[in-house]
Amino acid sequence: MQKLKILFLDIYKKEGFRINKDVNGAFGTGNNYIGGFFTKFLAKYQKESIFWPPIYFASTMGVAEKLGNTCKYSTRLKDANNDFDLFILSSSIVACETELKAIEYLKDFDLPILVIGPFASTCPEKYIQQGANVLIGEPDTTLFSNSEILSQLTTLSKLIYPSNKQTKLENLPMPSWENIFEHKKCVMGFLGTGYSLPIYASRGCPYSCFNYCTYPLQQGRNLRNESINRLVDQIEFYIKRLKVKSFLFRDPVFTINRTRVIDICNEIIKRKIKIVWGAELHLKDIDIELARIMAKAGLRIVFVGIESINPESIKKTKRQNAPIDKQLRSIKILEKNGISVKAMFIFGFPGDNLKNALKTINYALSLPITYLQFSVFTPYPGTPIFSEYKDKITAKNFEEYTQWDLVFNHENLTNIDIKYLLNKSYTNFYSSILRLARIFYRITKIELRKRFGIF
Numbered sequence: 539m540q541k542l543k544i545l546f547l548d549i550y551k552k553e554g555f556r557i558n559k560d561v562n563g564a565f566g567t568g569n570n571y572i573g574g575f576f577t578k579f580l581a582k583y584q585k586e587s588i589f590w591p592p593i594y595f596a597s598t599m600g601v602a603e604k605l606g607n608t609c610k611y612s613t614r615l616k617d618a619n620n621d622f623d624l625f626i627l628s629s630s631i632v633a634c635e636t637e638l639k640a641i642e643y644l645k646d647f648d649l650p651i652l653v654i655g656p657f658a659s660t661c662p663e664k665y666i667q668q669g670a671n672v673l674i675g676e677p678d679t680t681l682f683s684n685s686e687i688l689s690q691l692t693t694l695s696k697l698i699y700p701s702n703k704q705t706k707l708e709n710l711p712m713p714s715w716e717n718i719f720e721h722k723k724c725v726m727g728f729l730g731t732g733y734s735l736p737i738y739a740s741r742g743c744p745y746s747c748f749n750y751c752t753y754p755l756q757q758g759r760n761l762r763n764e765s766i767n768r769l770v771d772q773i774e775f776y777i778k779r780l781k782v783k784s785f786l787f788r789d790p791v792f793t794i795n796r797t798r799v800i801d802i803c804n805e806i807i808k809r810k811i812k813i814v815w816g817a818e819l820h821l822k823d824i825d826i827e828l829a830r831i832m833a834k835a836g837l838r839i840v841f842v843g844i845e846s847i848n849p850e851s852i853k854k855t856k857r858q859n860a861p862i863d864k865q866l867r868s869i870k871i872l873e874k875n876g877i878s879v880k881a882m883f884i885f886g887f888p889g890d891n892l893k894n895a896l897k898t899i900n901y902a903l904s905l906p907i908t909y910l911q912f913s914v915f916t917p918y919p920g921t922p923i924f925s926e927y928k929d930k931i932t933a934k935n936f937e938e939y940t941q942w943d944l945v946f947n948h949e950n951l952t953n954i955d956i957k958y959l960l961n962k963s964y965t966n967f968y969s970s971i972l973r974l975a976r977i978f979y980r981i982t983k984i985e986l987r988k989r990f991g992i993f
């Protein structure tokens with residue numbers, strides 16, 4: 539098979555806020571907090587202190603290298619030239635039009651262009667019309683078991699449907715983070731200073747909120763687990779090779795299998811790896827024993843989706859939240875064990891109105907959490923709920939789907955209401971001296987663990 543020189547291009551729109559193409563099921567988000575001083579400061583801080591590319595991009599590069607190709611990663615279009623045989627582009631809803639412009643530019647080199655990722659796989663039309671090939675499916679597992687695809691690409695745009703099944707996670711080569719670090723280091727300010735990496739212990743989410751969520755579009759609804767030994771080997775490898783100090787587990791629900799979580803933590807503890815890590819999990823899964831062992835293994839921040847306290851909204855989106863008293867109990871357990879909780883809420887769910895949204899803000903402000911996030915309900919193309927919204931969409935471009943903009947005609951809320959609610963919630967939460975002191979205290983403890991192994 540022909541060995542190729544491949545440029546992996548991860549192109550971002552130039553904005554004053556952070557764009558991340560890995561989160562939100564790799565459809566991406568843009569932290570476009572509009573409003574007062576605190577929201578602007580927060581957006582700027584996040585842009586400066588957080589960067590990581592989509593995991594599927596690093597993993598596909600690892601696959602391409604394992605297949606004998608030579609790969610380079612870049613976020614700059616100017617790195618494209620005719621020394622390469624193929625351009626592979628990441629895709630996202632949040633930088634879609636910028637990616638389309640990049641394809642227009644790359645066509646002048648008269649080389650094959652391949653677009654990968656869950657967004658292009660779900661909405662390939664624009665990329666195809668622009669002249670690129672689009673790979674349908676999960677790119678890393680698909681390309682590893684269909685290795686002929688890369689060398690057969692041409693400059694004719696085509697949808698690529700793989701013929702063989704995806705390989706298992708445990709058979710994949712490691713993501714090529716070395717290649718990415720040569721161009722740009724990954725950092726996550728919320729996990730302190732030093733380099734950070736995102737990592738998967740599992741992929742897939744079987745929960746019913748797939749109705750509006752993009753994660754199952756990316757990873758499917760079947761849970762697939764990484765082998766625990768291989769996972770912890772990867773952690774050790776990147777600590778030694780790239781001097782990584784912290785990891786963010788990007789599993790849709792890290793605690794979906796309690797026994798496995800305990801086994802992962804025990805393996806980290808047994809190998810005496812003094813890392814700091816974060817994860818997204820469900821409050822209904824938390825108990826004292828689990829929180830203690832996760833904290834001992836280095837868990838310092840969790841992201842929990844509460845979304846809304848309006849029962850009608852929760853019902854319409856088919857979400858299964860923990861009861862309010864359980865939410866509070868779990869948050870207290872986590873925070874007491876030194877694990878900062880970032881509670882995530884959404885404005886503009888079906889049935890939401892100003893009164894309910896203000897109630898949700900008051901509830902959020904009453905919680906003993908360290909961080910808070912409010913974003914805006916967004917019906918994403920490809921999700922089941924999109925069919926109810928497709929005639930109400932007001933956004934002209936996909937790049938307006940930042941998750942902080944209202945992209946449709948809401949039955950009760952206007953764009954001005956949404957901006958008012960976002961500004962109110964962030965300002966009220968983050969302008970508290972006590973809360974800022976708590977964040978500073980937690981980040982200081984993270985630094986002490988990283989530098990001296992204490993805490």
Ligand code: SF4
Pocket residue numbers: 743744745746747748749751752753754790791843
């Ligand atoms: S639990 Fe629901 S919201 Fe979370 S990743 Fe799974 S489907 Fe999406």
